[in-house]
Amino acid sequence: MLCGAKVTDEPTKIAILAFDGITALDLVGPYEALSRVPNVEISVCGKAAGVCRTEAGTLGVVADLPISSVSGSDILLVPGGGPKGISMLIQDGEILEWIRSMSREAKWTASVCTGSLVLGAAGLLENRNATTHWRAKDFLPRFGATYVNERVVESEKILTAAGVTAGIELGLRLVEKIAGLEIARAVELSMHYDPKPPFGTGSPKKADSETIQTAVEGLAKYS
């Protein structure tokens, strides 16, 4: 059967970067899809091993390995985060060099939300189409990328996802690449991904100006 056939193969190695200021769903959306695939080996890693806190500070996720001990992965995934967390990442030479090195070896390099700005800062998005959270789209051209308003944008071996929840779709697309369409369809079912957004305001095109202003000015702020 499917599981049995896979067990004798080498596992698909997936490295996910965690950091302080991370948006938890940017990590967990794709994690949830990828962890359902038979024979994957997922490593959550950080600049150092230890707990990384979200931007709000009220949830900790564990980086089990330091990036210095992680290489040779099939997939590298860079989640997004708040302005403070992302600013720190894009100024961190060690992180950026690790991302470049990992990406050279990886079959797929992927980001969610503002994670694409980190790929950009690492020089991976020059002359590429890419996407990000709608609020961050004007940053992409600074890294030589062209913003595309889609949930997931694929440019050769680099996949970028739009904001936050789009990481679920990125995860499902990566599942298809590593395990095929039938497993990917089953993972979507297993995640019960039959969404019905309650308010229908999930993109700037669908929201009115008041809602856009509230999203920019009226939600919780952390820094």
Added chain:
Amino acid sequence: MLCGAKVTDEPTKIAILAFDGITALDLVGPYEALSRVPNVEISVCGKAAGVCRTEAGTLGVVADLPISSVSGSDILLVPGGGPKGISMLIQDGEILEWIRSMSREAKWTASVCTGSLVLGAAGLLENRNATTHWRAKDFLPRFGATYVNERVVESEKILTAAGVTAGIELGLRLVEKIAGLEIARAVELSMHYDPKPPFGTGSPKKADSETIQTAVEGLAKYS
């Protein structure tokens, strides 16, 4: 402004249960929505403080507080997990008593996915409509509940969500309850929740029998 007006109010206190075997997205979906609301105080708690691992074991989330130190929350949220994690919870008298006690005081008690079975084991779903992951629906009647095939089911002050990704919709519904429609619309936009499931197989009604079989038999198994 909205933020300023909220600061002088008491924060809305939200307790989220973490445990070994948890489905990470069941916790993080609603967390991501709720943490964007001005003036909330979210506590992730476990039987003991410390790291809880997902069913696959490859992601750790931190329970910052032991349940013994958490009371008087406005919202109690119980995420779901794999069979092993949920079996442990529904046999744990201390956890179930804490859930009952918290629920008596809370304005809203909520679950995601198989978390509703834990609410059921605590006796909270008797004679109520409720939902859960499609694979777990036959368990609900054992707790006196009637399964309803919707993303989020509301029965007085108890809200249950369907599988995994439905926790995002649950979180958005809770945001509306505690912060009003305009903040909830803005949170949906802030989460870029304009989903486009790539395969269209996210519920048993939409998937064919082969995909259902693969979801049940052909994905990663942990125990």
